[in-house]
Amino acid sequence: MEDNQQAQNSNVEIFCTRCGKKHPVYYKYCDQCGNLLQDTPPSSSPSPDDTFIKLVPYKNKEALISYYAGMLSIIPVLGLVTGLIAIITGIWGLQAAHRHPEVRGKIHSWVGLILGAGCILLHFVILFFWPPFSYLN
Numbered sequence: 001m002e003d004n005q006q007a008q009n010s011n012v013e014i015f016c017t018r019c020g021k022k023h024p025v026y027y028k029y030c031d032q033c034g035n036l037l038q039d040t041p042p043s044s045s046p047s048p049d050d051t052f053i054k055l056v057p058y059k060n061k062e063a064l065i066s067y068y069a070g071m072l073s074i075i076p077v078l079g080l081v082t083g084l085i086a087i088i089t090g091i092w093g094l095q096a097a098h099r100h101p102e103v104r105g106k107i108h109s110w111v112g113l114i115l116g117a118g119c120i121l122l123h124f125v126i127l128f129f130w131p132p133f134s135y136l137n
C-alpha cells in the first residue's frame with residue numbers, strides 16, 4: 001500500500017515551462033535549459049470563477065431553484081405551489097452546501113426557504129382571515 005503510493009508519487013511528471021521537457025516532480029530545475037520547475041500552478045490570485053461562485057451558487061442547483069421559487073411565491077395562488085417547492089429545494093440546497101461546502105448556496109437556500117415559508121403563511125392568512133382581499137371572494 002505504502003509502496004504503491006510512493007510509486008504513484010514518483011510517476012507524477014511536470015513539464016518545463018520554457019523548453020517543454022518532461023521531468024519527475026522532484027526535479028527543481030530543468031536539466032535541459034536550467035529553468036526553475038514549478039509544481040504548483042502559477043495563478044495564486046483568485047480566479048473570476050471563485051468570485052462569481054460566491055455571488056451565484058450555480059453549482060448548487062437546489063439552492064438556485066429555491067431562491068427563484070421563493071421569489072415567485074409572492075404571486076397569489078401560484079405562490080402556494082412555488083412556496084412549497086422553495087421550502088423543499090431550500091432544505092436540499094442546505095444539505096448540499098453542508099456536504100460540499102465548495103458548491104455554496106447557503107444564503108440562496110435560506111432566502112428561498114424563508115421567502116417560501118413566509119409567502120405560504122401570508123397567502124393562508126389572506127385566504128382565511130382577510131376577507132376584503134381573500135381569494136375566496
Ligand SMILES: [Zn+2]
Pocket residue numbers: 016017018019020021030031032033034035
Ligand atoms: Zn527546460
